[in-house]
Amino acid sequence: MKYEIKIALPLYKVVYSFLFVTIIILVRPIQSITEIIAPLETYMALLAGIFLADTYYQEFTGGRIDCYYRYCLQKKLLSVTKRNIICLIYLFILVAVGYWGFIFRYQPVYTSAIPEMILYAHTMLATLASMIFMGSIGFTLTNLAQSIGAGISGVLILWLAMTSSVMNKLPECFQLFLLYSSEAQDGTLLPYYLSRGMYVMIGVLLFGFNVLLIQRQPKQRKGWKNNGNKAEGRTL
Numbered sequence: 001m002k003y004e005i006k007i008a009l010p011l012y013k014v015v016y017s018f019l020f021v022t023i024i025i026l027v028r029p030i031q032s033i034t035e036i037i038a039p040l041e042t043y044m045a046l047l048a049g050i051f052l053a054d055t056y057y058q059e060f061t062g063g064r065i066d067c068y069y070r071y072c073l074q075k076k077l078l079s080v081t082k083r084n085i086i087c088l089i090y091l092f093i094l095v096a097v098g099y100w101g102f103i104f105r106y107q108p109v110y111t112s113a114i115p116e117m118i119l120y121a122h123t124m125l126a127t128l129a130s131m132i133f134m135g136s137i138g139f140t141l142t143n144l145a146q147s148i149g150a151g152i153s154g155v156l157i158l159w160l161a162m163t164s165s166v167m168n169k170l171p172e173c174f175q176l177f178l179l180y181s182s183e184a185q186d187g188t189l190l191p192y193y194l195s196r197g198m199y200v201m202i203g204v205l206l207f208g209f210n211v212l213l214i215q216r217q218p219k220q221r222k223g224w225k226n227n228g229n230k231a232e233g234r235t236l
Helices: 002-008 011-027 037-051 073-106 116-145 148-162 165-169 193-215 224-228 230-235
Strands: 179-181 189-191
Touching: 002 073, 011 037, 011 073, 037 073, 037 116, 037 148, 037 189, 073 116, 073 193, 116 148, 116 189, 116 193, 148 165
Parallel strands: none
Antiparallel strands: 179 189
């Protein structure tokens, strides 16, 4: 597990993710606690898409793919699954840090009829759902193209589309970041869980689809002819 944590959370990823959350807090001022969910969920979903994009692709960039490719499928799946879970747990903790960071930075007013901890739970749960979906997109696109550039570009394009006004023309179940006003009509914004639940299911299916992608022979095989396929060459 220590090795998987080291691979999933290298220092540069911890640093840029923390700076990302800090910047969100500084550039998105709020007046009410009910406003926290909108910027936190959308931007943390973007971060998750980028953060999980290379949890398997690091074997390419680290020059270990020749050896890693020859592990049994069960071992590879267990290793990658651990890395994704570690990343999501870390990002979930970062969401909590960001939430309280907004509160400490702006001292927002609280006017909602809903208890504050319930709003906090809504923010955490909705953001987790969005991170699972966007994380699965980055992870899948990178593995499909065997290119980190393709994975991150796809995440950015999809995120821009899903945060644009175009999404308002689609049915509510397709609007990942949809919020609605509470029945109390006090300005409280609550997440629409039907759409988030659907996208979580899509995310789980995409993670499952990577079982096929991880079995593929790598296209970019640095040192493959010198190290990886000697045995294959003798059998031909």
